[in-house]
Amino acid sequence: MVRVYFDVSISGSPAGRITFRLYPGLPKTTENFRSLCTGERGLGRTTGQPLHYKKTPFHRIIKGFMLQSGDFSKRNGTGGECIYGGKFADESFRYRHSKAGLLSMANAGKDTNGSQFFITAKATPHLDGKHVVFGEVESGMDVVRRMESVETVAGDKPASMQTVVIEDCGEVDDSESDSSDDEEKKKRKALRKEKKKVKKIERKEKKRAKKEKKRVKKEAKREKRRRDEDSDEDKERKRHRRAPTxxxxxxxxxxxxxxxxxxxxxxxxxxxxxxxxxxxxxxxxxxxxxxxxxxxxxxxxxxxxxxxxxxxxxxxxxxxxxxxxxxxxxxxxxxxxxxxxxxxxxxxxxxxxxxxxxxxxxxxxxxxxxxxxxxxxxxxxxxxxxxxxxxERTDILEAKIRDLEEELATTKRTTMEEMDKKLKCVTAKSIQPVGIGDEGQILWTSVENAARKENRHEIKTGTAGWYTVTVKVHMQLQVGSCDMELRVNGECVQSDHVSGSTYGICSASLMLNIYLQSDDKLTVVASKNSTNVEASLTAAKIGI
Incomplete structure (x- = not known):
C-alpha cells in the first residue's frame, strides 16, 4: 500500500503533517501523485518546472467543501502538468466522494487531469462521475481542519497573512509506515481503552443512580405504608376509645x-x-x-x-x-x-x-x-x-363496687408481676485454697448479682429492701473453737459459736431476715485459727 505525506505551514509556521493512503486499482493516477510528492521525475515537458509539490500553496480553500492545490508552475490554479506530459484521461470513477478527507483529481472537464488535486471537507456526491477519487487522509485530519479555517479573500484564496503551503512532501517508507501504523494503533487502542473506561464509569453511575432511585422509591412506599398504618391504628384506637364496653x-x-x-x-x-x-x-x-x-x-x-x-x-x-x-x-x-x-x-x-x-x-x-x-x-x-x-342509687353503687373489685384484682395481678420482676437473689462462694483474710474475713471466690467492691470480703446487694440472708461455713480448726459472725457495715448482726470435732473439722450456719440499704456491706468473719475454709452466702430479696 502506497503512502505519501505533506508537511504543511500556515502563515509561515509549521502546522503539522498530513499522511495520505493511495487507493489500489488506479495505477496511473496514484503514480502521478506519488511522483509529484517525491519529485523524482525532474522537469515537466510543457512547463519546464520541477515536477514536485514542494513549496506549492493551497490556492483555493472553501470552508465546508474542499481545499485545492497542485499548481506548482503558476500557483493560481491555471498551471501544472502530469508526469506523463500535459493532461491524462480519467482512469476510473469506482470510488465515491462519500466523506471528508478524500483525495480527488481537479480538472477542467472530462479527461483533463494534470497535477492539481483537492481534499474534501465533507461528502460531495455531486462530484461523483466527474472527478477521480484516488486516496484519503490517513492521519492529520486535524491539520486539514485548521487549513480549512483560514481567512480567505476574493476567489476563495487564503489571505496573504494566512497562506497555506506544502513545505515538504514525499513517500512514506515501510519502516516509517510501520512505525506510524504502530503509533496510530497505539493511539487507537488507548482511545478505545479510554472510551471503554468512560463507558464503564457511565454504566456504574447509571446503575448506582438507578439503584438509588429504586431505594428512594422503596423508602417512599415504606414511609407511605407506615403513615397509612399509623393512620389506621389511630382510627382503630379512636374507634375503640369511643366504643363503650x-x-x-x-x-x-x-x-x-x-x-x-x-x-x-x-x-x-x-x-x-x-x-x-x-x-x-x-x-x-x-x-x-x-x-x-x-x-x-x-x-x-x-x-x-x-x-x-x-x-x-x-x-x-x-x-x-x-x-x-x-x-x-x-x-x-x-x-x-x-x-x-x-x-x-x-x-x-x-x-x-x-x-x-x-x-x-x-x-x-x-x-x-x-x-x-x-x-x-x-x-x-x-x-x-x-x-x-x-x-336506683343502690344499683349504681353496686355497679361501682363491681368495678372497684375488678380494679383491685387487676392491681393485685400487676403487683405480683412487679414483685416477680424485682425479686433478687445474691449468691457468693468461697472455696479452697483462698481461705480467710488477715482479720478472719472470708474471701469470696465468686459472687453473682451483687455490686461487689474491690476488697474481696465485702458484698453489696446494690438494691435496698428486705432480704433473707443465709450463711454456711465448713472449716478445720487448729485449736479449740471459734466464733462465726455475720456483719453489716462492720457491726455484728448475728453470730454462732463453733466447737471443733475430734479431727478439728466443723461447720456453722447463720440465717436472718434483715433490711439492707443499697450500699450496705455484708461480711462473714471466722476465727484466725481456721484453715481449709469453704463457705457460701445467699441473700434473697423478699417483698417489693
Missing part, C-alpha cells in the same frame, strides 16, 4: 332465662327480663333436651369467644336454689385465654355476638352458636331484645 350477666330461674347488660362507664343497664323458651327459641335453633341452664352455658361461650376478658357471667337455677359462677373456674380459663388476645385487632365478622341499637335506647343482642357433633358442625343464631332499666 359492657358487662353481661346471664341467669336462669325456673326454666326461664334472663340477660342483663351494663355500660361500664355510664352504668346504664338493659335487661330482657326472665324469658320463656318461646321468646328466644325457634324450630331452627332449638337444642334437643337442653335446659335453661344449658343455654346459659352455651350463650356464655358465644359471649366469651375471642373477648373473654370483657364478659362476666353467672347463672343460677331456682329450682334447687343452686348457683354457679363462671369467675371461679371456667371464666378464669377464659380470662387467661383472652388476656393474650388483642381484641382491637379482631375481625368483627369473626365475633359470635353483635349488639344493635333499635332506637329509643333499646338494644338487640345477637349470639351465634356453633355446636360440633362428631364430624359435623351445627350453627344457630339467637336474638334478644334488651329494654333499658331505670336504676
Amino acid at each position: 359492657y358487662r353481661c350477666v346471664l341467669s336462669s330461674k325456673a326454666d326461664k332465662l334472663s340477660i342483663s347488660l351494663e355500660d361500664r362507664k355510664s352504668k346504664k343497664q338493659w335487661c330482657t327480663g326472665y324469658m320463656d323458651e318461646d321468646k328466644y327459641l325457634t324450630g331452627t335453633n332449638r337444642l334437643l333436651n337442653a335446659t335453661a341452664a344449658d343455654y346459659v352455658s352455651i350463650f356464655q361461650g358465644a359471649l366469651d369467644f375471642m373477648m373473654a376478658v370483657d364478659v362476666s357471667v353467672s347463672c343460677c337455677d331456682s329450682g334447687d336454689d343452686s348457683s354457679y359462677s363462671s369467675e371461679d373456674e371456667d371464666d378464669e380459663e377464659c380470662k387467661r385465654e383472652g388476656a393474650d388476645q388483642d381484641t382491637s385487632m379482631v375481625d368483627p365478622e369473626k365475633l359470635r355476638r353483635q349488639l344493635i341499637s333499635l332506637g329509643n335506647d333499646v338494644l338487640q343482642l345477637q349470639l351465634s352458636v356453633k355446636v360440633r357433633v362428631h364430624e359435623s358442625t351445627w350453627s344457630a343464631k339467637y336474638v334478644f331484645r334488651l329494654d333499658p332499666v331505670s336504676l
Whole structure:
C-alpha cells in the first residue's frame, strides 16, 4: 500500500503533517501523485518546472467543501502538468466522494487531469462521475481542519497573512509506515481503552443512580405504608376509645332465662327480663333436651369467644336454689385465654355476638352458636331484645363496687408481676485454697448479682429492701473453737459459736431476715485459727 505525506505551514509556521493512503486499482493516477510528492521525475515537458509539490500553496480553500492545490508552475490554479506530459484521461470513477478527507483529481472537464488535486471537507456526491477519487487522509485530519479555517479573500484564496503551503512532501517508507501504523494503533487502542473506561464509569453511575432511585422509591412506599398504618391504628384506637364496653350477666330461674347488660362507664343497664323458651327459641335453633341452664352455658361461650376478658357471667337455677359462677373456674380459663388476645385487632365478622341499637335506647343482642357433633358442625343464631332499666342509687353503687373489685384484682395481678420482676437473689462462694483474710474475713471466690467492691470480703446487694440472708461455713480448726459472725457495715448482726470435732473439722450456719440499704456491706468473719475454709452466702430479696 502506497503512502505519501505533506508537511504543511500556515502563515509561515509549521502546522503539522498530513499522511495520505493511495487507493489500489488506479495505477496511473496514484503514480502521478506519488511522483509529484517525491519529485523524482525532474522537469515537466510543457512547463519546464520541477515536477514536485514542494513549496506549492493551497490556492483555493472553501470552508465546508474542499481545499485545492497542485499548481506548482503558476500557483493560481491555471498551471501544472502530469508526469506523463500535459493532461491524462480519467482512469476510473469506482470510488465515491462519500466523506471528508478524500483525495480527488481537479480538472477542467472530462479527461483533463494534470497535477492539481483537492481534499474534501465533507461528502460531495455531486462530484461523483466527474472527478477521480484516488486516496484519503490517513492521519492529520486535524491539520486539514485548521487549513480549512483560514481567512480567505476574493476567489476563495487564503489571505496573504494566512497562506497555506506544502513545505515538504514525499513517500512514506515501510519502516516509517510501520512505525506510524504502530503509533496510530497505539493511539487507537488507548482511545478505545479510554472510551471503554468512560463507558464503564457511565454504566456504574447509571446503575448506582438507578439503584438509588429504586431505594428512594422503596423508602417512599415504606414511609407511605407506615403513615397509612399509623393512620389506621389511630382510627382503630379512636374507634375503640369511643366504643363503650359492657358487662353481661346471664341467669336462669325456673326454666326461664334472663340477660342483663351494663355500660361500664355510664352504668346504664338493659335487661330482657326472665324469658320463656318461646321468646328466644325457634324450630331452627332449638337444642334437643337442653335446659335453661344449658343455654346459659352455651350463650356464655358465644359471649366469651375471642373477648373473654370483657364478659362476666353467672347463672343460677331456682329450682334447687343452686348457683354457679363462671369467675371461679371456667371464666378464669377464659380470662387467661383472652388476656393474650388483642381484641382491637379482631375481625368483627369473626365475633359470635353483635349488639344493635333499635332506637329509643333499646338494644338487640345477637349470639351465634356453633355446636360440633362428631364430624359435623351445627350453627344457630339467637336474638334478644334488651329494654333499658331505670336504676336506683343502690344499683349504681353496686355497679361501682363491681368495678372497684375488678380494679383491685387487676392491681393485685400487676403487683405480683412487679414483685416477680424485682425479686433478687445474691449468691457468693468461697472455696479452697483462698481461705480467710488477715482479720478472719472470708474471701469470696465468686459472687453473682451483687455490686461487689474491690476488697474481696465485702458484698453489696446494690438494691435496698428486705432480704433473707443465709450463711454456711465448713472449716478445720487448729485449736479449740471459734466464733462465726455475720456483719453489716462492720457491726455484728448475728453470730454462732463453733466447737471443733475430734479431727478439728466443723461447720456453722447463720440465717436472718434483715433490711439492707443499697450500699450496705455484708461480711462473714471466722476465727484466725481456721484453715481449709469453704463457705457460701445467699441473700434473697423478699417483698417489693
